[in-house]
Amino acid sequence: MNAVLGTRVGVMQAPVGGATGPELYRAVAAAGGLPTVPASWTALDLIRETIAGLRADGHTTFAVNLVLDFEQAERVALCAAERVPIVTFSWGDPAPYLPALHAAGCRVFAQVATRAAGEAAVAAGVDALIAQGSEAGGHVESTTALAVLVAALARATPLPVIAAGGIADAATADAARAAGAAAIAAGTRFVASEESTALPAYKELLVAAGAADTVLTGVFDIGWPDAPHRVLRNSTYRAWEAAGSPAPGARPGEGDVLGTYAGDPILRYSVESPGPLVETEQPEALCLYAGQGVELIDAVLPAARIVELLA
Secondary structure (H helix, E strand, O other), X not given: OEOOOOEOOOEEEOOOOOOOOHHHHHHHHHOOOEOEEEOOOOOHHHHHHHHXXXXXXOOOOOEEEEEOOOOOHHHHHHHHHOOOOEEEEEOOOOHHHHHXXXXXXXXXXXXEOOHHHHHHHHHHOOOEEEEEOOOOOEEOOOOOOHHHHHHHHHHHOOOOEEEEOOXXXXXXXXXXXXXXXXXXXXXXXXXXXXXOOOOHHHHHHHHHOOHHHXXXXXXXXXXXXXXXXXXXXXXXXXXXXXXXXXXXXXXXXXXOEEEEEOOEEEEOOEOOXXXXXXXXXXXXXXXXXXXXXXXXXXXXXXXXXXXXXXX
């Protein structure tokens, strides 16, 4: 039993929006890991439905993630009312929400990118820290390598640290534990799983890519400006770079519609990745979140096998 996650093994599926879903949550939970539901932009009724589905299947230990760069008061209240076992916060200060969540019996984990942020989260009263290294895919606050950040947090704070960023196989998981992590979280590795809801073309691009094919940038900013993110270099990124990396408003192809998300148009440079609600004939041109651990992904695997490898 992993004490910090409350699961059989110390492996957490990170909240990779656009690539998750009930099938992945069930597979991770059944394998003894901790599934995380990305709920920052999800309708309240769908969050309730997802939680009810997990519990109906006998999975009582799971997490819900909320990004605090956006208004989340209603979703926090829902998590408290539903007594969600673990609520994880990123990109913001969790302190205002801790009393209500703790009163409801929820544990709260805070994702941090610096030692100072970790110390502030400890002072606020969170239950564990998620150290996000600069190797991570998706939206990335960190500029520090994972091993250094984990070791610094483990040295400076009394709370258990969960390592996230660039973890994609047993060796990288072991390295994070050696640095002081009590558990590990993986995102990109689970995007390239059989149960992931990412479009097949996205998974194929991950399998074919290496660490050097990723870049930490701010170019896919429509929908979430001023939030750096690590993605695969694709045709959209290369055209922007070749044009001299111009500012928004002067980027090549800006305004192009590359597909739809739940029926709404997806513009070039949007935050949307090729997921289940996306219809597109150009998946390669969309935002392709990927951490540097993509170097170690050479096949799409069942989620249970990924949990086993990382454990």
